[in-house]
Amino acid sequence: MKLTISRNELNEAIQHVSKAVAARTTIPILSGIKIDADDRGVTLTASDTDISIQSFIPKETPDKTVATIHSGGSVVLPAKFFVEIIRKLPSEEVHMEVGDRFQTSITSGSIDIQLVGLDPEEFPILPVLEEDRVFSISGDQLKTMIRQTVFAVSTNEATPILTGVLWNLQDDVLKFVATDRHRLATSSVPCEAAEDLRFSNVVISGKTLGELSKIIPDQDVLVDIVVAENQVLFKLDNVLFYTRMLDGTFPDTTRIIPTSFRTELVLGTKVLSEAIDRAYLLSREEKTNIVRLMTTDSGGIEISSSSSELGRVQEQLAVDELKGEPVRIAFNSKYMLDVLKVVDSEQMFIGFTGAMSPIIIRPKGDSSLHLILPYRTTN
Amino acid sequence: MKLTISRNELNEAIQHVSKAVAARTTIPILSGIKIDADDRGVTLTASDTDISIQSFIPKETPDKTVATIHSGGSVVLPAKFFVEIIRKLPSEEVHMEVGDRFQTSITSGSIDIQLVGLDPEEFPILPVLEEDRVFSISGDQLKTMIRQTVFAVSTNEATPILTGVLWNLQDDVLKFVATDRHRLATSSVPCEAAEDLRFSNVVISGKTLGELSKIIPDQDVLVDIVVAENQVLFKLDNVLFYTRMLDGTFPDTTRIIPTSFRTELVLGTKVLSEAIDRAYLLSREEKTNIVRLMTTDSGGIEISSSSSELGRVQEQLAVDELKGEPVRIAFNSKYMLDVLKVVDSEQMFIGFTGAMSPIIIRPKGDSSLHLILPYRTTN
Numbered sequence: 156m157k158l159t160i161s162r163n164e165l166n167e168a169i170q171h172v173s174k175a176v177a178a179r180t181t182i183p184i185l186s187g188i189k190i191d192a193d194d195r196g197v198t199l200t201a202s203d204t205d206i207s208i209q210s211f212i213p214k215e216t217p218d219k220t221v222a223t224i225h226s227g228g229s230v231v232l233p234a235k236f237f238v239e240i241i242r243k244l245p246s247e248e249v250h251m252e253v254g255d256r257f258q259t260s261i262t263s264g265s266i267d268i269q270l271v272g273l274d275p276e277e278f279p280i281l282p283v284l285e286e287d288r289v290f291s292i293s294g295d296q297l298k299t300m301i302r303q304t305v306f307a308v309s310t311n312e313a314t315p316i317l318t319g320v321l322w323n324l325q326d327d328v329l330k331f332v333a334t335d336r337h338r339l340a341t342s343s344v345p346c347e348a349a350e351d352l353r354f355s356n357v358v359i360s361g362k363t364l365g366e367l368s369k370i371i372p373d374q375d376v377l378v379d380i381v382v383a384e385n386q387v388l389f390k391l392d393n394v395l396f397y398t399r400m401l402d403g404t405f406p407d408t409t410r411i412i413p414t415s416f417r418t419e420l421v422l423g424t425k426v427l428s429e430a431i432d433r434a435y436l437l438s439r440e441e442k443t444n445i446v447r448l449m450t451t452d453s454g455g456i457e458i459s460s461s462s463s464e465l466g467r468v469q470e471q472l473a474v475d476e477l478k479g480e481p482v483r484i485a486f487n488s489k490y491m492l493d494v495l496k497v498v499d500s501e502q503m504f505i506g507f508t509g510a511m512s513p514i515i516i517r518p519k520g521d522s523s524l525h526l527i528l529p530y531r532t533t534n
Numbered sequence: 535m536k537l538t539i540s541r542n543e544l545n546e547a548i549q550h551v552s553k554a555v556a557a558r559t560t561i562p563i564l565s566g567i568k569i570d571a572d573d574r575g576v577t578l579t580a581s582d583t584d585i586s587i588q589s590f591i592p593k594e595t596p597d598k599t600v601a602t603i604h605s606g607g608s609v610v611l612p613a614k615f616f617v618e619i620i621r622k623l624p625s626e627e628v629h630m631e632v633g634d635r636f637q638t639s640i641t642s643g644s645i646d647i648q649l650v651g652l653d654p655e656e657f658p659i660l661p662v663l664e665e666d667r668v669f670s671i672s673g674d675q676l677k678t679m680i681r682q683t684v685f686a687v688s689t690n691e692a693t694p695i696l697t698g699v700l701w702n703l704q705d706d707v708l709k710f711v712a713t714d715r716h717r718l719a720t721s722s723v724p725c726e727a728a729e730d731l732r733f734s735n736v737v738i739s740g741k742t743l744g745e746l747s748k749i750i751p752d753q754d755v756l757v758d759i760v761v762a763e764n765q766v767l768f769k770l771d772n773v774l775f776y777t778r779m780l781d782g783t784f785p786d787t788t789r790i791i792p793t794s795f796r797t798e799l800v801l802g803t804k805v806l807s808e809a810i811d812r813a814y815l816l817s818r819e820e821k822t823n824i825v826r827l828m829t830t831d832s833g834g835i836e837i838s839s840s841s842s843e844l845g846r847v848q849e850q851l852a853v854d855e856l857k858g859e860p861v862r863i864a865f866n867s868k869y870m871l872d873v874l875k876v877v878d879s880e881q882m883f884i885g886f887t888g889a890m891s892p893i894i895i896r897p898k899g900d901s902s903l904h905l906i907l908p909y910r911t912t913n
Contacts, residue, residue, distance in 0.1 A: 233844050239815050270845040429624060436618050465612050466649040
């Protein structure tokens with residue numbers, strides 16, 4: 156392999172695939188990035204066996220030559236050093252040449268780097284997926300749905316299926332669900348897919364979705380999603396992102412979401428968010444994060460928390476709408492803050508069905524829905 | 535105590551003194567901030583017994599009323615919560631009132647906070663210093679001198695005196711010295727002090743100087759420095775910063791700094807910095823951080839490093855001046871990068887007196903001087 160390539164394009168592709176490099180591994184080849192050059196361009200691949208990312212750098216773009224391939228070939232280079240040194244090269248052009256026993260020479264300006272390369276034959280082979288079950292979604296929508304649900308996945312490895320987000324595609328609606336048994340987050344978008352494409356059992360690790368989010372570019376693009384036997388492939392412009400589905404059955408959560416409420420509240424997101432944040436400051440000293448919400452006689456609400464050592468905070472909030480029975484409820488303020496952080500709309504609906512029943516939060520003007528179980532307290 | 539105070543001024547004073555609040559302490563009173571109100575204004579004090587900071591909020595500034603003191607008095611409030619809640623209050627005015635058993639009520643807008651206060655009589659009393667040994671220095675210069683030396687203090691608690699920076703005032707020059715026995719950093723400024731004011735044994739903890747730096751405002755101010763028996767007091771506009779001197783004798787480092795060199799090098803700071811940074815990427819994989827510098831036949835230098843597992847980096851650099859014998863020397867690249875980070879001038883001088891002798895780095899156009907001991911390597 157011998158080639159000359161633009162540093163910026165190489166660097167961008169490296170940044171993409173580096174998210175799949177195994178951080179701690181006993182298998183040396185997995186801590187590398189595979190580089191393949193052929194007459195179409197250069198392909199980088201990294202894999203920790205759960206996630207695999209491939210990024211293709213075409214030889215030419217409409218306005219310039221990106222890479223000149225003098226001879227094709229493959230090599231695996233140590234990722235950690237490779238990622239950082241390419242980013243820190245001063246010149247715009249990088250020359251790479253693989254010699255005997257995968258010894259790789261990288262030169263750029265007056266810099267000469269000799270790297271111990273590894274045999275590309277040892278690198279894991281990416282799965283070949285049947286591409287008959289494919290649908291598309293806007294990158295922006297996908298990122299929003301991930302952001303609105305992924306914080307609610309469980310961090311408890313004892314229930315691995317709950318560390319993932321459930322994907323459900325039915326009747327032209329794509330829906331995400333995440334829960335750690337104390338709270339639940341869902342988000343949906345209309346999604347045009349082939350008529351016979353429907354699924355309700357695809358669960359993808361929350362951590363993986365976080366990495367996927369970082370790769371989706373800021374300018375809106377369409378992401379093609381291939382759903383295969385036990386793998387999902389996300390196809391972006393020049394980047395392929397493979398992940399395994401989580402094994403297991405995701406709990407049925409449809410029945411725990413109340414649809415009618417005894418108390419209905421509409422108020423400003425920012426007002427509530429800042430008040431909960433202040434109450435949280437005191438509640439976290441008690442480790443429980445308990446904050447109380449109660450309706451007041453004056454038609455507003457009061458947010459309060461207390462700590463035996465420090466004291467008490469209470470605050471009156473005006474609301475936009477309040478209907479139904481008075482309510483007095485306690486909940487984990489950290490969970491509420493997590494929800495409020497991902498609410499983009501200025502106004503939100505909160506529904507209660509009693510002090511011991513789930514609290515439902517629905518931002519006005521988006522399709523997400525959040526559920527928080529209250530604390531059972533005596534006062 | 536009963537008062538009304540502007541949140542911004544209160545918040546600013548809290549941020550200043552909070553740097554002296556004891557982080558982990560078994561003495562509850564030290565985790566608090568003392569508030570004293572009298573007819574001049576409000577004074578906040580925090581102390582972890584090593585550092586004490588006092589910030590005064592005058593009742594009035596030329597353009598507005600900052601505080602209205604309805605009745606004077608004192609209380610100690612739990613710092614961690616107090617610092618954060620004041621910062622997060624939405625209204626511009628804060629009312630405070632101390633009741634029975636130091637129970638303190640803080641109200642702002644529709645927010646009502648009740649805090650368990652502590653008895654101010656239990657709070658440590660600040661030392662009363664003889665103010666006969668005083669000199670002044672510009673805050674900018676002081677911050678620069680701290681930045682240019684403090685990174686070189688030892689982190690090894692076995693030699694506590696080396697965790698501090700030596701202050702030396704003699705012949706109208708103030709000089710700082712820091713060393714961890716592997717490297718040394720010094721910085722000096724001309725400084726007009728009373729004729730009989732001279733000292734050579736004042737050692738102040740590097741950590742303390744770091745905190746002091748954060749309090750010195752960005753707009754240039756004059757800092758008055760009172761040097762007492764075993765305490766130093768820094769007087770800024772409305773802020774007093776007390777610290778204890780470190781006990782012990784700082785080693786005499788004057789003789790280890792060579793004054794003539796066998797090889798003299800002048801080159802661009804940025805060029806060297808970027809090259810060392812790249813070589814460091816590889817050297818840190820070997821944990822030693824060893825990077826090599828050698829003069830080349832073409833009148834420049836070569837920077838290189840190698841790792842048995844990964845490979846080798848080498849780079850040719852053009853220099854502005856090179857005089858004397860050829861040199862080939864190895865050093866800890868992390869130490870060199872630490873120096874290069876605090877060099878503001880575009881050009882720097884490096885002097886060598888042999889492969890086993892100290893390397894001297896002097897930025898062109900400032901008064902700092904840095905010394906790094908080389909590694910004794912065989913190749």
